[in-house]
Amino acid sequence: MELTPTVSPADEFLEIASDFTDPKEVIREAISNAFDAGAKTIRILCVIDRSTGMDELVLTIQDDGEGISHESLGAFFGLGHSTRRQTDPHGFKASTAIGEKGHGTKIYFNSRRVELTTSRDGTRIDACMDEPKKSLRRGELPRVVYDTSPTDAPNGTRVKIYGYNDNNQCGFDHSTLKDYIYWFTKFGSFEKELGIRVNENVVLHLRGLGWPAAEPEGMSFGHRFPAENTNLSVLKKSDKVAPLDFYVARWAFPAVPVNGMPNSTIDIVFYIEGDQAKRRYNPMIHPKYKMWREGEYTVEQRYGLWLAKDYIPITRKNEWVAEKSEWTKFHAFVNSQDFKLTANRADLDNTPPKVLQAIRSTVEAVFREQIVPSQHYRKYQDELQQQQQYRSAEAEEKDFERRKKAALKQKVAEFQGCMLVEPRQEGGVFSLVMQLLTLKPDMFGFQVVDYDTAFGYDLLVTKDTALDLNRAALRFVEMKYELKREFSHSFNMLAAVICWDTKLSNEDEVVDLRGNRRTLKITARPVHAANGYTKFMLVSDTEEHNIEVFVLREFLRDALSIDFKTRAKE
Numbered sequence: 001m002e003l004t005p006t007v008s009p010a011d012e013f014l015e016i017a018s019d020f021t022d023p024k025e026v027i028r029e030a031i032s033n034a035f036d037a038g039a040k041t042i043r044i045l046c047v048i049d050r051s052t053g054m055d056e057l058v059l060t061i062q063d064d065g066e067g068i069s070h071e072s073l074g075a076f077f078g079l080g081h082s083t084r085r086q087t088d089p090h091g092f093k094a095s096t097a098i099g100e101k102g103h104g105t106k107i108y109f110n111s112r113r114v115e116l117t118t119s120r121d122g123t124r125i126d127a128c129m130d131e132p133k134k135s136l137r138r139g140e141l142p143r144v145v146y147d148t149s150p151t152d153a154p155n156g157t158r159v160k161i162y163g164y165n166d167n168n169q170c171g172f173d174h175s176t177l178k179d180y181i182y183w184f185t186k187f188g189s190f191e192k193e194l195g196i197r198v199n200e201n202v203v204l205h206l207r208g209l210g211w212p213a214a215e216p217e218g219m220s221f222g223h224r225f226p227a228e229n230t231n232l233s234v235l236k237k238s239d240k241v242a243p244l245d246f247y248v249a250r251w252a253f254p255a256v257p258v259n260g261m262p263n264s265t266i267d268i269v270f271y272i273e274g275d276q277a278k279r280r281y282n283p284m285i286h287p288k289y290k291m292w293r294e295g296e297y298t299v300e301q302r303y304g305l306w307l308a309k310d311y312i313p314i315t316r317k318n319e320w321v322a323e324k325s326e327w328t329k330f331h332a333f334v335n336s337q338d339f340k341l342t343a344n345r346a347d348l349d350n351t352p353p354k355v356l357q358a359i360r361s362t363v364e365a366v367f368r369e370q371i372v373p374s375q376h377y378r379k380y381q382d383e384l385q386q387q388q389q390y391r392s393a394e395a396e397e398k399d400f401e402r403r404k405k406a407a408l409k410q411k412v413a414e415f416q417g418c419m420l421v422e423p424r425q426e427g428g429v430f431s432l433v434m435q436l437l438t439l440k441p442d443m444f445g446f447q448v449v450d451y452d453t454a455f456g457y458d459l460l461v462t463k464d465t466a467l468d469l470n471r472a473a474l475r476f477v478e479m480k481y482e483l484k485r486e487f488s489h490s491f492n493m494l495a496a497v498i499c500w501d502t503k504l505s506n507e508d509e510v511v512d513l514r515g516n517r518r519t520l521k522i523t524a525r526p527v528h529a530a531n532g533y534t535k536f537m538l539v540s541d542t543e544e545h546n547i548e549v550f551v552l553r554e555f556l557r558d559a560l561s562i563d564f565k566t567r568a569k570e
Contacts (some may be wrong), residue, residue, distance in 0.1 A: 039477075483504060
């Protein structure tokens with residue numbers, strides 16, 4: 001018995017049409033098709049049409065490429081029938097075309113209607129497909145109706161998509177779309193940085209939603225980079241505090257052989273760009289302290305090291321070259337035609353791990369051996385270190401003013417001729433306790449044997465002061481600014497907790513890091529008692545020893561009549 005696997009065409013079409021991660025990818029696919037057709041002029045128009053009684057998103061993409069032949073019409077509307085998939089006798093890709101899977105135009109199916117008008121070598125084709133998305137959801141294949149006619153019009157193609165993505169307008173405003181085109185489509189290719197000029201005269205006319213002019217905006221080909229600017233002497237004249245904010249250094253490495261893959265090469269373009277240098281050419285970087293506009297992003301969200309195929313960025317791999325503190329300065333790309341993309345071109349998960357690792361090691365070697373030792377990179381690092389030191393000194397000066405204001409507002413008390421300062425954090429509690437023990441060693445009923453605030457418990461103490469330490473019973477004391485329900489140490493071997501304050505109430509439960517539980521018992525100081533203080537005890541149902549909690553705010557007031565008051569103003 002034999003079984004031949006089958007495919008559910010409608011389900012597969014629907015899956016592919018819905019598999020794109022960003023609705024703007026419809027623009028990426030249209031631009032790729034225009035380049036594969038040899039277009040020199042591309043027009044993209046986005047409008048909202050209300051003639052049907054609703055706000056319908058309509059996209060028009062037009063190019064002057066070679067057009068679509070009658071034989072290729074089925075590939076345009078079909079699935080997996082790419083006419084660009086050409087290989088040599090050894091199985092290597094033989095064309096420079098971007099399209100190779102026959103999936104890209106299926107994103108058009110995510111719409112109410114698709115209209116195609118194309119002219120090629122004297123023949124015009126007018127085709128339309130109604131309700132493709134609705135048909136696929138019903139399990140039906142949409143029908144394409146078309147006519148052919150002779151024409152004297154020049155070659156070219158126009159695709160009009162009605163009701164795209166359920167008319168969701170997000171991302172199709174002019175600024176966001178323009179930014180997307182320059183970053184994630186073939187029109188924004190970084191190939192010119194490598195001396196590749198074949199597409200430099202291609203132009204694109206864009207009118208996204210909200211563009212105020214009647215005519216679309218003209219855009220020139222190629223990813224945008226700032227002009228190189230490595231003269232620190234000049235930069236310091238314009239900004240002596242942060243000259244690196246305008247620093248721009250560039251490296252380009254075309255056709256670098258891949259380690260362990262002598263038949264493969266990669267292209268690398270690497271820029272270091274200061275923050276202000278980025279913002280001068282990229283208006284989509286969110287300005288600090290201002291309201292967010294649609295499509296804006298932070299430097300951290302966009303910049304770093306991008307991996308690309310066909311010079312179209314796919315995914316970031318910042319960890320290949322730097323830690324976070326550094327990669328935000330990088331504007332870098334690595335192109336490899338050996339990357340294997342998923343059907344929606346969203347990631348490189350189809351690339352064999354060995355290939356990805358070989359490319360990574362090559363990129364790391366170029367960065368380590370050719371970029372890092374270079375004069376411009378060393379100059380940048382030296383100035384960065386000096387700038388950070390300057391900013392640290394500046395920060396210290398600002399911190400002085402902050403600390404001064406805080407100190408004037410801080411409460412203090414006098415005890416045995418010494419001034420005590422109310423703590424604001426755990427370190428302040430430690431300092432206060434050490435000061436109190438110096439003035440009154442028996443204050444807490446134990447003697448400090450050792451202290452360590454870097455790791456573990458703060459104090460090692462004993463109550464057996466008359467015994468040799470080798471035989472004395474030793475316990476720990478932990479200090480906190482505030483005692484809370486979660487205790488970050490174990491209750492084992494703990495004699496006491498010293499804190500400044502607590503918001504816990506009588507019978508509240510406290511849990512240590514081992515999950516052991518104790519109940520906080522609060523015994524108020526007798527109203528008419530001449531001495532004594534309110535006692536806080538962590539009591540266990542299973543352990544014999546209780547843990548006393550010294551809440552200094554109350555303990556010092558009750559036991560020693562120490563009241564903290566705001567400093568007297570001079």
